Amino acid sequence: MTQLRSHPRLVRKLQEALGDQLCAALDDSNVAEIMLNPDGKLFIERLGHGVAPAGEMSSAAAETVIGTVAHALQSEVDSDQPIISGELPIGGHRFEGLLPPIVTKPAFTIRRRASRLIPLDDYVRTGVMTEIQAGTIRSALEARLNIIISGGTGSGKTTLANAVINEIVSVAPEDRLVILEDTAEIQCAAENAVLLHTSDTVDMARLLKSTMRLRPDRIVVGEVRDGAALTLLKAWNTGHPGGVATIHSNTATSALRRLEQLTAEASQQPMCEVIGEAVDLIVSIERTSRGRRVRDVIHVERFGDDQYEIHSDQLTAEQEARHVA
Numbered sequence: 525m526t527q528l529r530s531h532p533r534l535v536r537k538l539q540e541a542l543g544d545q546l547c548a549a550l551d552d553s554n555v556a557e558i559m560l561n562p563d564g565k566l567f568i569e570r571l572g573h574g575v576a577p578a579g580e581m582s583s584a585a586a587e588t589v590i591g592t593v594a595h596a597l598q599s600e601v602d603s604d605q606p607i608i609s610g611e612l613p614i615g616g617h618r619f620e621g622l623l624p625p626i627v628t629k630p631a632f633t634i635r636r637r638a639s640r641l642i643p644l645d646d647y648v649r650t651g652v653m654t655e656i657q658a659g660t661i662r663s664a665l666e667a668r669l670n671i672i673i674s675g676g677t678g679s680g681k682t683t684l685a686n687a688v689i690n691e692i693v694s695v696a697p698e699d700r701l702v703i704l705e706d707t708a709e710i711q712c713a714a715e716n717a718v719l720l721h722t723s724d725t726v727d728m729a730r731l732l733k734s735t736m737r738l739r740p741d742r743i744v745v746g747e748v749r750d751g752a753a754l755t756l757l758k759a760w761n762t763g764h765p766g767g768v769a770t771i772h773s774n775t776a777t778s779a780l781r782r783l784e785q786l787t788a789e790a791s792q793q794p795m796c797e798v799i800g801e802a803v804d805l806i807v808s809i810e811r812t813s814r815g816r817r818v819r820d821v822i823h824v825e826r827f828g829d830d831q832y833e834i835h836s837d838q839l840t841a842e843q844e845a846r847h848v849a
Contacts, residue, residue, distance in 0.1 A: 534596045535613055541588040545579065550615055550636060557678060558634040560586055562627045569678070586630035590621035611707050618707045637709055638683050641690055652809075653818035660821050661688060661807060666695050668742075668766035669804035674779035679809050680816045681770040682746065686711045688768055688807075689744060696742075699766070702735045704728060705746030712744075728752035729790075732759060745769040751790030753783055757802040776808040776822045780832055800827030 539547050549555045549568055557569040558578075564586075566578040594601040596613040606623040618635035644661065647653045664671055671688060675681040692699065693714045700716040706728070708721060718738055720731050728745070729752040735743060736759060743759055745752075747770045760767050771786075773779040780799060787795035808819040825833040 531596070531613065534592055538589060538592045538596070538612075538614060541585045541592060543581070543585070546634075547614075549578075550612075550617065550634070553638075553640045555636050557636060560630075560632050562622075562629040562631045564629065583629045586632065587623070590623060590630055590632055593619050593621060616708050618709065635678075638686060638711070641711055642683060642687055644687050644691060647684070647687065647818070652816055657807075657818050657821050660805070662691060662695070664805045665691050665766070670760045670765060670802055671768050672779055672783075672803055672806045673768065673770045673809065674773040674776060674782075674806055675770070675809040676772065676774050676811065679811045681772075681809060682709045684807065684809050684818075685744075685746070685768055685770050689714075692742065692766070692768070696766075699741035700739060701742050701744060702738050702740035703744040703746070704731045704735065706749070707746070710744065710746055729755050732756055735759065740764055741766070743767040747771065748783075748786060750786060751788075753786035754790040754795060754798070757783075757787065757795070757798050760802040761798065774808075774810065776806040776820045777832075777834070779806050779808065780824070796827040796832070800824060800832055 546558055549558055554570045555568060556571055559567045560581055564580045564582065566581055567575050568578040569575045590601055590608060593610070593612060594608045597608065597610040599608060599610070601608040601621065601623060603623065603625060606626045608621040610619055611617065612619040612634060615637055617637045619632065621630070621632040623630055644658045648655055648658050661671070665688070673681050673685050673688065689710065689712050692701070693712070697715070699714070701712060701714050702718045702720065703710050703712055704720045706722045712719070720735070722728050722731060728750065732752055732755040743756065743764050744767060745756055748756060756769060771779050771782055773782040783799050783803070784794070784796060787799065803824045805821065805823055807821050809816060810819045820836060822834045822836045825835070
């Protein structure tokens with residue numbers, strides 16, 4: 525009850541420390557990320573415009589921001605525990621705060637939670653992906669294939685995952701979705717959905733084990749980061765096809781290597797065959813100087829003869845233009 529009463533006061537304190545400019549940026553659907561460097565310089569990344577300077581913030585204000593977020597998360601942040609990660613109490617955006625001695629002065633980043641769902645048709649219309657790539661994704665969803673969305677930091681993995689989940693709701697509205705995340709970023713309009721979040725005491729592997737008892741039709745993981753990848757792959761292989769997960773990897777093929785690294789954290793045996801059996805489609809998205817684009821889409825058939833059997837049925841945007849012409 526005390527926490528509930530103090531929450532509005534914490535939000536007001538945070539808003540005052542952030543200032544009008546950053547509060548406005550948090551309300552701007554075009555903003556992707558807000559960054560404060562240790563030297564006090566602020567930068568804001570806006571969709572379609574890249575990163576631009578946004579003035580400065582004092583160390584005192586930055587320390588207030590970080591401390592207030594820690595308080596809201598019922599956590600501690602000081603020189604002994606100089607890192608705080610979690611959801612911003614304003615809007616649920618992803619927050620990462622750093623204090624000395626690991627930085628010279630306070631620094632933080634705020635990854636703004638996407639407030640606008642971008643349908644696959646818009647990805648095609650804006651040239652982020654081709655018609656053939658979008659068709660491949662839709663066909664995979666209808667066939668209940670398991671999809672991995674890969675990309676680097678800030679590439680738009682979660683936003684694309686939201687678009688893919690929106691397609692699932694369209695093609696299979698009766699399916700029960702169980703969605704697991706570290707921070708709340710997935711948007712899901714399904715009538716039958718359960719959203720689970722990790723905590724300081726319950727990690728992703730434990731959530732996945734619980735998921736098996738929740739009768740999911742499809743299992744969605746916001747981002748696969750550790751040995752829980754093996755639990756997810758086994759779940760996809762044992763009667764729960766049609767899932768979606770994101771992974772930090774720059775290309776579709778390197779996503780397979782990344783899965784090998786993550787599953788190795790939970791098993792001393794190579795899990796290549798499990799990966800080859802569980803993963804059906806990998807969609808790789810990247811951030812370029814011209815904006816985001818789907819780099820490639822590959823089908824994974826299986827693992828055999830010490831290699832993954834993969835193929836792509838897509839065309840590049842240039843090839844597709846010639847094909848349509």
